[in-house]
Amino acid sequence: MKNVRVAVVGAGVVGVSTAVCVAETLPSCAVTLIAEAFSPDTTSDGAAGILFAAEFPDVPIATQRRWFKSSFQHLLAIAQSEHAPEAGVTMSSGWQIFKEVPENQKPFWWDLVIGFRTMTHEELRRFPDHKFGQAFTTLKCECRSYLPWLQRRFRAAGGRVEQRRLSSLQDVGGGFHLVVNCSGLGSRVLAGDVQMEPVRGQVLQVEAPWLQHFIRDGDGKTYIYPGIRSVTIGGTRQAGDWRLQEDRTDTEGILERCRQLEPSLARAKVLSCWVGLRPGRRNPRLEREWLQLGGRRVPVVHNYGHGGWGVTLAWGTAEHAVELVRQSLRENLQSRL
Numbered sequence: 001m002k003n004v005r006v007a008v009v010g011a012g013v014v015g016v017s018t019a020v021c022v023a024e025t026l027p028s029c030a031v032t033l034i035a036e037a038f039s040p041d042t043t044s045d046g047a048a049g050i051l052f053a054a055e056f057p058d059v060p061i062a063t064q065r066r067w068f069k070s071s072f073q074h075l076l077a078i079a080q081s082e083h084a085p086e087a088g089v090t091m092s093s094g095w096q097i098f099k100e101v102p103e104n105q106k107p108f109w110w111d112l113v114i115g116f117r118t119m120t121h122e123e124l125r126r127f128p129d130h131k132f133g134q135a136f137t138t139l140k141c142e143c144r145s146y147l148p149w150l151q152r153r154f155r156a157a158g159g160r161v162e163q164r165r166l167s168s169l170q171d172v173g174g175g176f177h178l179v180v181n182c183s184g185l186g187s188r189v190l191a192g193d194v195q196m197e198p199v200r201g202q203v204l205q206v207e208a209p210w211l212q213h214f215i216r217d218g219d220g221k222t223y224i225y226p227g228i229r230s231v232t233i234g235g236t237r238q239a240g241d242w243r244l245q246e247d248r249t250d251t252e253g254i255l256e257r258c259r260q261l262e263p264s265l266a267r268a269k270v271l272s273c274w275v276g277l278r279p280g281r282r283n284p285r286l287e288r289e290w291l292q293l294g295g296r297r298v299p300v301v302h303n304y305g306h307g308g309w310g311v312t313l314a315w316g317t318a319e320h321a322v323e324l325v326r327q328s329l330r331e332n333l334q335s336r337l
């Protein structure tokens with residue numbers, strides 16, 4: 001019987017993944033997904049969606065590897081299934097290239113993607129400004145398809161959806177036994193977390209169907225990601241910048257830097273420009289605390305602050321959040337229900 005009422009706040013890739021994981025794995029939970037914005041209006045919807053991550057400074061590498069591995073395997077299974085076109089998940093091969101040989105030549109996830117290797121001198125010849133490169137196959141998850149697909153999966157598992165803006169986590173209402181907070185940058189207000197800051201990212205969609213491989217500069221500011229309908233080119237990483245409108249200087253910079261890497265982009269038609277605010281934090285927050293709700297102390301599981309890697313880590317951190325929910329059910333709820 002579904003006797004534990006759970007509210008998941010936030011319907012970006014982190015919130016919807018977490019809502020699905022709770023609804024599918026904890027049969028005692030009736031899950032309500034509450035958010036101001038749903039697909040296609042979340043930050044997640046505009047992300048390039050490449051599975052790739054930089055290292056967070058204070059999270060054990062074993063934990064980061066677990067998050068990455070779980071997400072990669074979950075999305076790889078979708079990419080290799082009949083659901084791939086509807087879910088917008090594809091395999092994507094290409095290169096990350098560096099102007100100087102990096103100190104650490106292998107990212108922590110090198111053996112979790114497919115066929116990771118150092119590029120040969122022959123391969124690097126087409127990038128004359130770059131001295132070192134990595135070739136590998138990863139995944140691309142396009143949230144404008146993936147989120148509606150996941151939301152259907154959530155409803156099929158019995159989940160309910162409510163669209164509303166909260167001004168505090170207490171606003172979910174007194175009827176819930178447990179709250180999971182996946183509100184991304186919104187946690188600055190909802191969890192009073194002053195560590196949260198926007199990291200502005202601007203990207204363009206261009207028409208260049210001849211491009212099949214991704215190219216990413218190791219500085220994280222220039223990338224070309226071929227997708228299902230168009231190619232995402234970017235980008236910017238502007239910490240503390242709340243502007244959501246296009247910056248023409250950024251657009252010109254993106255076009256110039258990407259054309260330098262891939263000269264054929266001079267022939268590509270620019271289709272659109274998009275700006276999003278990454279939910280920046282020193283480390284993602286996966287943690288439990290308590291909330292006073294309708295006269296009761298209710299556990300809150302936080303799952304936010306994924307910065308530039310939320311699509312990559314969503315499934316892995318959702319599974320981590322489910323463990324925290326399960327722990328709360330064991331420790332605190334059974335006696336009261």
Ligand SMILES: Cc1cc2nc3c(=O)[nH]c(=O)nc-3n(C[C@H](O)[C@H](O)[C@H](O)COP(=O)(O)OP(=O)(O)OC[C@H]3O[C@@H](n4cnc5c(N)ncnc54)[C@H](O)[C@@H]3O)c2cc1C
Pocket residue numbers: 009010011012013014015034035036037038042043044045046047048049050051052164165166167182183184185186187190200201202203234235275276277278279304305306307308309310311312313
């Ligand atoms: C240009 C760009 C490119 C990117 N490319 C990649 C990439 O290639 N790979 C990758 O892994 N990541 C990428 N990212 C990062 C990725 O977009 C984020 O990490 C991810 O979207 C975070 O997801 P989220 O669910 O935490 O937040 P969001 O998608 O922002 O969702 C937050 C949710 O919380 C809700 N919410 C917030 N406040 C409230 C409130 N007060 N009341 C009710 N609801 C509220 C919102 O309405 C929304 O539903 C990129 C980001 C940008 C900007």
Ligand SMILES: O=C([O-])CC(=O)C(=O)O
Pocket residue numbers: 048050052201216220223234235278307308309
């Ligand atoms: O850095 C990348 O390659 C894409 C990305 O995740 C971002 O822009 O946040």
